[in-house]
Amino acid sequence: MAILNFLGLIxxxxxxxxxxxxxxxxxxxxxxxxxxxxxxxxxxxxxVGGPTQESSPAQEEPEEAERDPGEGVGESEDPGEEIEEExxxxxxxxxxxxxxxxxAFDLKxxxxxxxxQGNTNLPDEARILWEVEHLDEPEYGDDGDVTVDDxxxxxxxxxxxxxxxxxxARAVFDTDVVEQSPEAAEYEHAEEVQGLLYTPAPxxxxxxxxxxxxVKPPGDPFMLQISGNAAARHFAVTGYDADGxxxxxxxxxxxxxxxxxxxxxxxxxxxxxxEGEWEVELRSVWDATVLEIPGEMEGTGDYVxxxxxxxxxxDISGNEESSHFAVHGIGQRQHLLVNTTDEYEGRERxxxxxxxxxxxxxxxxxxxxx
Numbered sequence: 001m002a003i004l005n006f007l008g009l010i011x012x013x014x015x016x017x018x019x020x021x022x023x024x025x026x027x028x029x030x031x032x033x034x035x036x037x038x039x040x041x042x043x044x045x046x047x048v049g050g051p052t053q054e055s056s057p058a059q060e061e062p063e064e065a066e067r068d069p070g071e072g073v074g075e076s077e078d079p080g081e082e083i084e085e086e087x088x089x090x091x092x093x094x095x096x097x098x099x100x101x102x103x104a105f106d107l108k109x110x111x112x113x114x115x116x117q118g119n120t121n122l123p124d125e126a127r128i129l130w131e132v133e134h135l136d137e138p139e140y141g142d143d144g145d146v147t148v149d150d151x152x153x154x155x156x157x158x159x160x161x162x163x164x165x166x167x168x169a170r171a172v173f174d175t176d177v178v179e180q181s182p183e184a185a186e187y188e189h190a191e192e193v194q195g196l197l198y199t200p201a202p203x204x205x206x207x208x209x210x211x212x213x214x215v216k217p218p219g220d221p222f223m224l225q226i227s228g229n230a231a232a233r234h235f236a237v238t239g240y241d242a243d244g245x246x247x248x249x250x251x252x253x254x255x256x257x258x259x260x261x262x263x264x265x266x267x268x269x270x271x272x273x274x275e276g277e278w279e280v281e282l283r284s285v286w287d288a289t290v291l292e293i294p295g296e297m298e299g300t301g302d303y304v305x306x307x308x309x310x311x312x313x314x315d316i317s318g319n320e321e322s323s324h325f326a327v328h329g330i331g332q333r334q335h336l337l338v339n340t341t342d343e344y345e346g347r348e349r350x351x352x353x354x355x356x357x358x359x360x361x362x363x364x365x366x367x368x369x370x
Contacts, residue, residue, distance in 0.1 A: 011042020163219030228278030318365025
């Protein structure tokens with residue numbers, strides 16, 4: 001195409017010279033007619049070669065097209081833009097936080113019922129698994145599931161037949177164990193545990209004169225709060241097990257009596273020898289007063305109390321009337337700390353396993369325990 005353009009320019013130039021001079025003998029243009037023909041041929045060559053010249057810019061277009069993608073790649077590879085693409089959208093963060101489960105509950109005792117009452121951010125109809133265990137008496141316990149309603153849930157369990165002891169309750173939200181609604185299935189696993197010391201309601205027996213009857217204590221061991229013998233006659237309370245074998249002589253006096261004693265022998269029957277009215281109230285030992293260590297305790301007559309921590313020693317005084325005075329410590333086994341019929345004041349070692357102290361006394365007594 002470049003040759004055609006070149007020939008066209010030569011032809012155009014010679015044709016113009018021939019027309020002006022009338023001839024160009026060196027290139028055999030003899031007259032103006034031939035010069036006109038040469039001029040036309042030159043123009044024709046230029047027209048044929050012209051599009052090649054004009055199309056040359058189009059040949060550069062691919063370079064521009066190649067640059068455009070390059071520029072686009074450069075923009076997409078900008079570090080700032082990569083960071084923005086990798087950042088987690090704020091809305092997704094909020095949604096993820098919303099899937100975290102808030103699960104809490106209170107465990108309380110009301111008479112012969114355990115109440116598990118909780119709150120949560122789970123949607124209505126979500127199902128929460130619950131389990132209540134008696135850590136001291138494994139035969140007692142229960143479990144099930146409860147449905148969330150208005151961000152709350154409640155379980156009421158009848159434990160009237162349970163004995164006293166440590167109770168542990170657990171509430172669990174789990175999409176793998178129990179089928180959940182589509183809304184609840186978006187939430188994560190959650191679990192909450194609470195505990196308490198369950199103490200059944202006291203059982204009261206009362207009467208007048210002699211009697212012999214079966215009892216249903218609120219768990220073992222249990223306390224007997226006994227009162228009677230207002231007329232100062234002979235008054236005795238004796239325990240027997242379920243087979244009728246004697247377990248303990250709880251009271252034996254000719255004085256009016258009011259005090260608390262302890263059963264460790266699974267007494268299931270009581271024999272009352274009395275004139276006049278009497279009352280026996282059976283209570284769980286875990287209902288007893290708790291003395292924090294170090295601490296001081298004082299009282300009159302028979303009494304039972306708990307220690308809130310591991311003891312080491314006790315300063316004990318009492319028995320001014322020189323009657324029978326005894327102090328037992330109960331832990332993994334029984335420890336006789338004091339046993340005398342004389343007035344007493346002294347310091348005794350208390351084994352670290354002791355958690356219950358039983359005082360047998362007539363009159364006032366005092367203890368300082370560390």
